[in-house]
Amino acid sequence: MKKINISRQNIKKCIAKPHFQVFLASFSICLLLFFIISKQSGSNIPPKIQDAFDPIISTSNSVNKNIRPISSVNGIFDGMFSNTKEYALNVKTGDSIASMLSNIGVGYTDILEVSKSINPVFKLSDLRPDTDKLIVRVKPLNDSDEKAKVKLISLEIVKSPIYRIISTKTDDGFKTVESKSNINSELVRGEGIIEKGTSLTQVAVSQGIPYNVIDKFYEIFSFDVDFERDIYPGDKFQVMYEQLYSDNGEYLGSGEVIFASLYLNSRHNEFRLFRYKNEKGVVGYYDENGKGASKTLKKTPINGARISSKYGNRKHPVLGYSKAHKGVDFAAPTGTPIPAAGSGKVVFRGWINGYGNYIKIRHNGTYSTAYAHMSRFKPDVKVGTQVKQGQIIGYVGSTGLSTGPHLHYEIIKDGIHVNPLSVKLPSIQNLSGNEIAKFTSLRDKINIQFVVLDKNFSQFANLIDIKSIDVELLK
Ligand SMILES: [Zn+2]
Structure with missing residues (x-):
């Protein structure tokens, strides 16, 4: 058996040999194919950016890793091994596009040109710290007379997962366009039973219900229920809420709660509340008879305390x-x-x-x-x-x-x-007259939709026209 010594010299020798060059070429082709396939199958937004916008995990977005190349693959169409680098930069207080580009080695000519191109579409002073992000693609530059280390290929200002401003270098300088997506929603059903030693939040989280849906759930019932004292093992909850997606299927987070129910054994009572926008355009939650859930006052001003x-x-x-x-x-x-x-x-x-x-x-x-x-x-x-x-x-x-x-x-x-906890408080909004009929029709559709989302009933889904919920009444 021959012992293989890996040293720099050996590698150099290796590279010089033809069989290694063949290997390198085929490896490159495989790599190219892989990148093309992964580009087609996924969305065109780098995964790191998607994560950063996911409201559930956005808190883990580290500031210290602010400047990091997220991939060097996007330059694939500029030629193999072109060393194109892509940076995802979080905008922090005090940052400007110029300072951020300068930090990664972009020269002032490129900064000036790209700024000029962006200006008519987006005011550079409207860059918001902590929420906006930049995606910058650059290529290394060897011979520059202005201390620039890289050449700017494109700059994206990501205002939100559905709105970005994209500036790309062309033969006639930088061209800037806006990219907007619709928000598409899908209704999701969640439910659970409180067990001994678990809280409603714990059960809801274990069922995959997002935290801000749980917060909204508490908020909706906060006028009727004291969640510190009224919840016991065996109590049940149900919720139907929106999940939001961009046009290219990117998950944007959860939306509104459309329906929420809470069965309290201690009160032998099920509270069922439906989201409805009244004729004045005010959104509220109402019980099955059109009685408003919100009261003049809250019994517990700080939720969950x-x-x-x-x-x-x-x-x-x-x-x-x-x-x-x-x-x-x-x-x-x-x-x-x-x-x-x-x-x-x-x-x-x-x-x-x-x-x-x-x-x-x-x-x-x-x-x-x-x-x-x-x-x-x-x-x-x-x-x-x-x-x-x-x-x-x-x-x-x-x-x-x-x-x-x-x-x-x-x-x-x-x-x-x-006693704030026992006083009976008046409802703010109750529906009457014409609105009762509109509300009742929506309520019935919401009830049907909720049943259809039950896995056990999904086989009947196509028998019911579930698109008939008038979204306008919910918003
Ligand atoms: Zn006191």
């Missing part, structure tokens, strides 16, 4: 003696945004002994709400400010008599404190 102290008599944690607790405490980290529980006018913003930083909002002739122990107020929310339900008014803190960061939340009805 743990209740650390209930309404009623208790031993005060700081004072040590028994005192009526006129609100509900929600434990949340300092700085957690506090949304207004309902629309209304800010009537107090300031310091109150015991309460610390405190805001009171008057919603109508009957209801007011109050928020205490805030670390700070949102600067644009002042006395007299008209706020909308869900608008951020301040941030969780531990100011005043408090043992740790939490929101102390009060509902005052006709001047008297009531």
Whole structure:
């Protein structure tokens, strides 16, 4: 047996031999074929870029790896081994197209020319940090009189997975075009049963339901259900939501929740809510009878926060003696945004002994709400400010008599404190007259669509015209 020594010299000798050249040539052809096939079968967007836009995994997009060649294969049509390099660059605060191109060795002539070409289509100052990306294709340059290391072949400004501006070098300089795609949606069904020791979120995630659909689900039921206290093993949920795709089939993330249901054993009740856009163009969720799900006020302003102290008599944690607790405490980290529980006018913003930083909002002739122990107020929310339900008014803190960061939340009805968790609140929107008929027809179609999406019923799918849902009524 001959021992093979791999050294630089051996490799050099090898290259000089004809059989190695034949091998190299056939290897190159294989490589070329592979690239052409993979280019045809997939979308024309590099996989790294697709990942970066996937809302579920976008957080893992590392800033440190900001400048990295994502492939060197796109230059394949410019000639074999042309060394074309492709970079995917995340735009950061302070970046400009010029500085980003300069960082990878593009010379000022190319920068000037490409900027001039892009300008009529896209204002360079509209480049947004953290969301926009650049895809840059370059070729190495050996003889340059302006310190340029590479020649710019093309530049793509990726504004979103469905909108990009593409500038390509041609014989007559750079040519810039916009590329827009439609958003196409597909309805998906999800469901689960809460088991002992699992939360609704855990079950939903295990069923493949995206996080922002779960958030929307909580939001839709937040007026009726206290997810900290009302959910028990055996409770069931169902949801139908959109998944969005671009024209070339690239997954863009999840869309709206169209239907959501929750069966609570403790209440012997199933809540079924349907998305509907009313005649005024306002989107809301309604029960089967057209009663609006949203209420004047939210019982729990911070979704998913743990209740650390209930309404009623208790031993005060700081004072040590028994005192009526006129609100509900929600434990949340300092700085957690506090949304207004309902629309209304800010009537107090300031310091109150015991309460610390405190805001009171008057919603109508009957209801007011109050928020205490805030670390700070949102600067644009002042006395007299008209706020909308869900608008951020301040941030969780531990100011005043408090043992740790939490929101102390009060509902005052006709001047008297009531228990936020048990008070019956009026619905904001109920459908009536003509709208009931429109809603009922949509509701029935949504119900049918949901059944059709059940794997066990899919064989009947072609018997029902599932395209008959009027998308306009949902948006
Ligand atoms: Zn409290």
